[in-house]
Amino acid sequence: MDLNMYYAAMKGIMENGDFSLVDHLKREELENGYQVTSKGNTILHVAALFGQRGFVGEVLKITPALLCYKNKKNETALHIAADAGQSEVVSELLSVEGKETLVRMTDDIGDTALHKAMRGGHIDIVRMLVKLLLDPEHDFPANKAGETPLYLAAESGFHDALIEILNVCKEPTYVAGPSNRTPLHAAVIQEHTECARSLWQWNKPLCEEPDKWGWNSLHYAVKQGLKEIVSDMLGWKKSLAYLLAGSENDWTTTFHIAASEDDVFMIFQLLSHCPDCWEMLNSNGQNALHVAILNDRKVLVELLLDLEFFNSLVDEADNEGNTPLHLLAASRDHVPQIILNHPRAKKMAFNKQNQTPLDIVMSRTRTITKVKLAFDLCGINARLGQRCDFEVIRQTKELSMTKLLLGTVKDDDDEAKDKKEKLEIEKIMKSTEIQVVVATLIMTVSFTAGFTLPGGLDDNDDSPNKGMATLIKKTAFRAFAISDVLAFTFSASAICSYFTMANRYRGYNEDTNVRVLRMKYRIANVLQLLALYAAVVAFATGMYATLENSHALAVTVCVISSTFFLIFYWTSIRSKD
Numbered sequence: 001m002d003l004n005m006y007y008a009a010m011k012g013i014m015e016n017g018d019f020s021l022v023d024h025l026k027r028e029e030l031e032n033g034y035q036v037t038s039k040g041n042t043i044l045h046v047a048a049l050f051g052q053r054g055f056v057g058e059v060l061k062i063t064p065a066l067l068c069y070k071n072k073k074n075e076t077a078l079h080i081a082a083d084a085g086q087s088e089v090v091s092e093l094l095s096v097e098g099k100e101t102l103v104r105m106t107d108d109i110g111d112t113a114l115h116k117a118m119r120g121g122h123i124d125i126v127r128m129l130v131k132l133l134l135d136p137e138h139d140f141p142a143n144k145a146g147e148t149p150l151y152l153a154a155e156s157g158f159h160d161a162l163i164e165i166l167n168v169c170k171e172p173t174y175v176a177g178p179s180n181r182t183p184l185h186a187a188v189i190q191e192h193t194e195c196a197r198s199l200w201q202w203n204k205p206l207c208e209e210p211d212k213w214g215w216n217s218l219h220y221a222v223k224q225g226l227k228e229i230v231s232d233m234l235g236w237k238k239s240l241a242y243l244l245a246g247s248e249n250d251w252t253t254t255f256h257i258a259a260s261e262d263d264v265f266m267i268f269q270l271l272s273h274c275p276d277c278w279e280m281l282n283s284n285g286q287n288a289l290h291v292a293i294l295n296d297r298k299v300l301v302e303l304l305l306d307l308e309f310f311n312s313l314v315d316e317a318d319n320e321g322n323t324p325l326h327l328l329a330a331s332r333d334h335v336p337q338i339i340l341n342h343p344r345a346k347k348m349a350f351n352k353q354n355q356t357p358l359d360i361v362m363s364r365t366r367t368i369t370k371v372k373l374a375f376d377l378c379g380i381n382a383r384l385g386q387r388c389d390f391e392v393i394r395q396t397k398e399l400s401m402t403k404l405l406l407g408t409v410k411d412d413d414d415e416a417k418d419k420k421e422k423l424e425i426e427k428i429m430k431s432t433e434i435q436v437v438v439a440t441l442i443m444t445v446s447f448t449a450g451f452t453l454p455g456g457l458d459d460n461d462d463s464p465n466k467g468m469a470t471l472i473k474k475t476a477f478r479a480f481a482i483s484d485v486l487a488f489t490f491s492a493s494a495i496c497s498y499f500t501m502a503n504r505y506r507g508y509n510e511d512t513n514v515r516v517l518r519m520k521y522r523i524a525n526v527l528q529l530l531a532l533y534a535a536v537v538a539f540a541t542g543m544y545a546t547l548e549n550s551h552a553l554a555v556t557v558c559v560i561s562s563t564f565f566l567i568f569y570w571t572s573i574r575s576k577d
Helices: 003-011 021-030 043-049 053-062 064-068 077-084 087-093 099-104 113-120 123-131 149-156 159-168 183-189 193-202 204-208 217-224 227-236 238-242 254-260 264-273 288-294 298-306 308-313 324-330 343-347 357-362 368-384 390-406 412-451 475-505 514-546 551-576
Strands: none
Touching (some): 003 043, 021 053, 043 053, 043 064, 043 077, 043 087, 053 064, 053 087, 077 087, 077 113, 077 123, 099 113, 113 123, 113 149, 123 159, 149 159, 149 183, 149 193, 159 193, 183 193, 183 204, 183 217, 193 204, 193 227, 204 217, 204 227, 217 254, 227 238, 238 264, 288 324, 324 357, 412 475, 475 514, 514 551
């Protein structure tokens, strides 16, 4: 698009110097067609985007055909204005002939201008567009994703916009949205209570409609904890509480959903309307207590067991023959003592694998929690005399108690901690293998440098210093000698530290102290780093001592060697970042 043309549309300029909108539009219509941007937007699209109402009106007077012209996304100027919230431009576009066709035009994804306005929550534009829709049953179509304007309003929580549509909809009809969900589904799932109540009052049977997964709006309301919505729906029709959620082979109930969410208030809400709904089972034959245990709802488990009318849940077997006590025995977490003391827990039922809860406990890795549970179950079992292998149980109990007293049985947290520490030790030892090689190399180099001194030895037979270093009186040489000895000593000490670590780690056992190992590793690292510093200093001072006659060259060598410390500092800072 021509620069002057685009700028005029953006600013709403009809004429400016040599530019004349009328001349441009007439010339384009007769000669080359309409100028467009890279997205296919005409001058009308651009003016609509920037809210230039007067400019839009003048363009339509000159070239009415631009009203329904679409860009590369099949969007009209009305789509652009509705999406941007330019209500004045929308009003101008709807004031011309052909507006009825315009409001029904869709873009690439099937959105009308009303979809755009609804998605953006532009209530003024929604009101203008809704007034033009005379047949709501057909004029509120879904886009390609299955979203109607009503669905978008419910999902986004735009209550005012939703009411505008509902006021026009004389008949309570709707089009199923994404995943076969109704607008009521969308409002409940997003917890837009006000929208949900308005939709339910508009069309109460909506709450019975299942989505793709077989869940209706009541199921989601229970899951989200929307107590007012649940109360309204069950007050209208109590039988809703008995509708199953899920598919033919995998389903649950409202009471199970509340139990899995640990929502005590919702459970009492359901019971207040349907006092027998607690008896229902899911597709696995599990009751609410099964589900509460599987979802680790400790508070709810204790609450259910404390209420008399839930007594029959304790020993009720699911499709696999597992009672809630079996599930507790298989649980990782601490078991509420109340279930072990419950009268019905003493029956010690067998599941389809011929296991009692005690069998499940004894088959697991020993921890303090599990051993304690085994003791409790043994007590229940012994009192009733329902098992014949009491001697085996007694021996197992004695063995577990011995281990517990000796401190060899660990709690769950200690077990996890030990595993973490073992992994840390293994990482340290793997790193040590590399560090030993580096430390050995530094020690070897410093040892060699100590017997091949820079400048050589005095080999004059008449000299009193025969066999001595020729540069011994130079300060640089003395610095070399000291730093070389330090490099050798530090690297040897680091290797010694690594050796002691290896001896302590060998054949990892429970007595290995990760704190001691970590401390030795850090000490060895510091020693190795000091050895590296000393080796660099020894190299620089040794070179300086032999090149001192060429002062400039000697200084250059020392400066270059010193960059090691800058590089080390920079890499250390970067590694911290």
